[in-house]
Amino acid sequence: MKKRESVRHIMATEPIVLHLNDGLGEAEKLFKKNRVRHLPVVSGAKIVGILSMTDLARISFVDSYDPHDFTIDTSVYSLFTLEQIMVRKPACIPDKATIKEVAEIFLDVDFHALPVVDDKNELQGIVTTTDLIKYLVEMY
DSSP states (O other): OOTTOBGGGTSBSSOOOEETTOOHHHHHHHHHHHTOSEEEEEETTEEEEEEEHHHHHHHTTOSOOBTTBOOOOGGGGGTOOHHHHSEESOOOEETTOBHHHHHHHHHHOSOSEEEEEOTTSBEEEEEEHHHHHHHHHHHO
16 A cells, blocks of 8 residues: 555546535435535635535435435425535645545544645545545555
């Protein structure tokens, strides 16, 4: 295993994103269509938030859900905006970070995705705990 391997090796380099003015219905559609659990929220190229499938399920009073096949009462979408539900100013990791640094962050936090940004806070990708686990499985 390489000790200084770049996060770029495991991150999604073309993440599916939401734009700040997108609605929650669009978020649900993107989650289901792309089978992802986290969507960075951008304004232009800059990261301004992140929305997880759990955030969306939480506002819809879902008792339990299959991450890839859940039904939401879409009437709640008219009660909230994306900006109200997303995590604002999410923890991000620089694109120069190593996989080891990503793993250390995931050990200490209660979330499972990190937007990867450049020096201008522009989104370059996203790395998840699943990406990290897949990498480790490949190594062993």
